[in-house]
Amino acid sequence: MRLCADAKSMTSSLTDFKENVDLDQYKADHSFNRKSHELDYDVAIVGAGVVGCAMARRLTLDGAKVIVLEKASDVLDGASKSNSAILHTGFDAPPGSLEQACIARGYEEFLDIFQGLGLPILKTGALVLAWSKQQQEKLEALIEKANKNGVHNVRMLGKKEILKREPHLSNQVLDGFEVPGECLVDPWTTAHAYLLQALANGAQLQRKTEVISGNFDGATWQLETSQTNVRATHVINCAGLYGDWVNHRLIKESLFTVTPRKGQFVVFDKAASSLVSSIILPVPTKTTKGVVVCRTVFGNVLVGPTAEDQDSKTDSSTNADTLKELVAKGIDIFPELKNCEVTSAYAGLRPATEFQDYLIRHFQDRNYVSVGGIRSTGLSASLGIASYVSELIAGDSLQGLTIENPVIPVPDRLSEYHLRDWQTPDNGGIVCHCELVTRREIENVLQGPMAPATLQGLKRRTRVCMGRCQGFYCMAEVAKMTEGFFNPPIALANNEQ
């Protein structure tokens, strides 16, 4: 990771990022993993998913002293670890809903800040396509909805124009409309960048820290955690899949019940990306946006998700038959995917609740905000949710002042469509050949702030072992490079029997 003191020095060229702050000095000054006795904060954020990360950034920049408490050994370990990596405009959100408002606001802020944070974006646009007469009949209402949501540049397209734009698309398509504003983003680096900016400007992160219980004395929260106890003026529950549990533990209220909705995905290898241009969306149903086919900023093609309600908050297993159906679905839409290789498959859990809309509740008398039901649009809405919550509690007693010139750390950019580290000199050589991950990138992440504690975390930060060979070539090298860093380690310790 590179640290820059000023946003203006950040341009699109990697070489410009060289104007680094001395990292060791920087860490000493900011003591990232502080474990001292002064555990008094303005705000304690429970959960470091994308919403928690964006929240930490917003409130830190607004001048609050923030601590983020994450139950897992790494950030983005729950719902945020797997999604479709799309920055939505919110064209199909329920008009007038809080979800729509947060998406619209989050979308706008993302476009304002992505360059400064060095984040990739692919402005591909989306096509909402009808494949049956029933779907065709719903298009008009969807366009009307988009207009109501302030997304005015949607436009009907005939079959001919659709096939002209997507020449590899199945000619079974009937017609559809375009949503030019839909974009592809990096789902992990985006959230990491939010949190890294919070950390670089004074916020604290405590991983492996589960909130057990809490007591509010009328002015301050005393949180009992699995690590040290924490005192904070405000508590914001961004616990995603565990949001209902955290509410029970802290405010003894049952605002909602999370019913995890599983979404399985298959990923096709990079050669497939030449077949797909826009984000191909189906006509959505009440519960899901349906199966999407799109590229990723990493240069792959994604097909998914499914929508399967379940009770378990941890079961993100895939099912062989479902994965085969997704592959078949992908081939239905782009027949040439038949000859493309599958790279990987995964499943994510969206924290759906019994409510259609987001459920953000502010308990002013208890200095508590519950951010719930951020089910499938969290990545798009997170910045908007953070601003919304910031305003909710702004009337309350936030200390400090807005940071005038915040530090902007810039994580390594992993997008296939932008300059990568392997294209720059002295990168130490390529370790992961499928994803072209360099030795320098891996070392930077292992040595940097918020270093990963698991292989999964390293994968999300560098893409190592995430390509077509899934570690056939580089896993042994990565095991060696990460010795002493991970728990559990990739390989057993030599004295372990």
Next chain:
Amino acid sequence: MNNNTVLPDSCSVAIVGGGTSGLALAAELRRQGVDNVVVLEREKDAGGIPRHCGHYPFGILEYGKLLKGPDYARKNVETAVKLGVRIFTETSVTALHPNGKLSLSTPSGLAQLQAKRVVLSTGVRESSRAQRFIGGDRPLGIITTGALQSMVYLQGIRPFRQPVIFGSELVSFSSISTCRHLGINPVAMVEENDRIVANLIVQPYLTLKGVPLFTRVKSPKIIGQEKVEAIEFTDASGHLKNIETDGIIVSGRFRPESALLRMSHLEVDPGSGGPVIDQFGQCTDPAYYSTGNLLGPAETSSWCWQEGVKTAKRIAQELSAPEYDISGSIQFKITDQAIAYVVPQRLTLSDRPGGMTQMLVGLCKPAKGFLEAVGGGQKIWKSRINSRPMRRILMPLDVFLKTETDQLVEFSIS
């Protein structure tokens, strides 16, 4: 062991991939008098897969000696270097361009190389868990045999203690000895087919090593949050079986390492996963040749070595000889679901000598009957086959070369 010097801007032959076939080909090119032969290898050391195959038997035919994989790999490198081949390691080819121009990435930066001829010998890798549709969780401890071998033989580290081996090819059996090398004890071998994929004569090895075999396994599912805890499947009698384990070795189902090729202008054969070549090993851009396991996975090292040598002779001959009269071409087409591929996929009809004399046929399911080739309404070839996937089936090529005009020849099994 590698003689990195400054990477040139141009060369006569650039070989992409310094494994068995690439090194054998490079050495033979030198023997044939071709100068300026360059091998581009992305790993730290050339040698390819045998580098981490810490077992016998390698090298009998090539060197008249019984060698272990790493010694064989070293021997292949030394031979090539002694003959004047320049090997550039940690050098990744990132794009193939028309007429033999390559984009490269080296630790010191990007580079370009213009070669008269390029040889693609990027070899094979095993299919991943996702490519085999193994469902379940995604914990730590699921690796291919190749990754296991690299860990055990190159790094001396163990990923697990009691893994389950998924697959029953020869490489699956060899993973048992890799495991034993560092005291890892496989607890089961599971196979989706009704019998082991490898030749039945190796099956007693499982009894000898105390590894139970489960065939006709359906709906395999990996269980474990942080680390692998178990594998669950429906067994041959339809019962749900759960085996406690701390790792899964996903073994076999070799597939060409063809990403570069797939991103390039060259035509890919969806059946083999490798490039479309003619009987000289030439791709659809004549500046490109291909050899070794990239053509049709996966053969033995010895086979790849011999193919490398033969392809080198063809390239040397082409570089030194005048142009040929091309009278036409034959395209092969597969019309039977049991046939995965035929290599070469096309024939160039010309007066050029020295092409392959046999073609390789690969099956994707067991087949019994007559393999037929029909072109222009005529039966060109018919022979009895009784074979399975992963077995080498060879057919003579000369019967097709007698034709003088462009033709489409269809292959089927009756």
